Amino acid sequence: MNSEQSEEQDGRPVGRRVFLGTLGLGALGVVAAPTLQRGLEGFLGAVAGKDPTGLTGLLPNGGGFRYYSVAASVPRLKATDYHLKIGGLVDRPHTYTLADLRALPQTRLVKDVQCVTGWRVPGTPFEGVRLSHLLDAAGVRSTAKAIRFTCFDGTYSESLTLDQARRPDVLVALRMQDKDISHDHGGPVRLYVAPMYFYKSAKWLSGITVTDRVEPGYWENLGYDVDAWVGRSNGRTDEPTS
Ligand SMILES: Nc1nc2c(c(=O)[nH]1)N[C@H]1C(S)=C(S)[C@@H](COP(=O)(O)O)O[C@H]1N2
Ligand SMILES: [Mo]
Numbered sequence: 001m002n003s004e005q006s007e008e009q010d011g012r013p014v015g016r017r018v019f020l021g022t023l024g025l026g027a028l029g030v031v032a033a034p035t036l037q038r039g040l041e042g043f044l045g046a047v048a049g050k051d052p053t054g055l056t057g058l059l060p061n062g063g064g065f066r067y068y069s070v071a072a073s074v075p076r077l078k079a080t081d082y083h084l085k086i087g088g089l090v091d092r093p094h095t096y097t098l099a100d101l102r103a104l105p106q107t108r109l110v111k112d113v114q115c116v117t118g119w120r121v122p123g124t125p126f127e128g129v130r131l132s133h134l135l136d137a138a139g140v141r142s143t144a145k146a147i148r149f150t151c152f153d154g155t156y157s158e159s160l161t162l163d164q165a166r167r168p169d170v171l172v173a174l175r176m177q178d179k180d181i182s183h184d185h186g187g188p189v190r191l192y193v194a195p196m197y198f199y200k201s202a203k204w205l206s207g208i209t210v211t212d213r214v215e216p217g218y219w220e221n222l223g224y225d226v227d228a229w230v231g232r233s234n235g236r237t238d239e240p241t242s
Pocket of ligand 2: 068115116117198199
């Protein structure tokens with residue numbers, strides 16, 4: 001058993017009942033035994049056939065972080081090839097380069113990171129542009145209610161309500177652990193939603209679309225809570241992170 005598996009045994013199989021209802025018990029019989037140890041994320045990754053071996057792993061020098069990707073492979077972008085598009089229900093759609101984002105006011109936050117499968121990393125610095133700043137610059141229309149986030153892995157997505165997105169502890173992050181965000185951690189740019197479980201912090205962020213309703217993200221379509229407050233969702237009682 002690797003350390004990921006032993007760790008997951010302490011975690012509760014969050015949202016499993018929801019998930020079982022979705023997929024049906026037939027599929028479960030085939031894969032149940034290993035998955036009880038791997039946790040929901042590993043379980044679902046395996047069922048979806050998305051390279052279960054590449055799904056998670058312990059990052060060397062990751063300082064307690066696990067590496068997650070639901071995509072089998074993710075293109076490595078040179079800094080000069082990166083673009084972040086903001087559009088949808090806005091008056092001024094815009095595409096930012098990495099240099100553009102670096103030139104904007106930066107906010108640094110240091111808080112614990114909590115994954116819904118149980119692991120927690122204390123006091124992790126994230127730094128970047130407040131999402132609220134980009135939304136204000138884009139001119140959010142009065143009919144807008146929510147944000148949809150998309151990723152250049154081609155697969156992952158996330159969502160926030162507009163009120164959640166405007167919180168000062170929600171960043172379009174360029175740095176993590178006081179370094180430029182590495183490819184494995186979702187670089188060059190990932191979302192950082194400090195008060196919510198880490199699945200909200202979409203890696204390899206490429207699109208911010210303002211919408212008129214919340215569209216559940218990747219894991220949320222598979223049973224995780226859309227409102228993912230740490231300690232107040234997913235049936236968990238963790239200490240809040242923000
Ligand atoms: N694009 C993308 N973002 C993602 C994920 C993913 O699979 N793909 N996994 C989420 C989950 S469940 C967690 S716990 C964190 C893991 O971040 P890390 O790999 O930097 O530790 O990323 C979140 N963002
Ligand atoms: Mo996670």
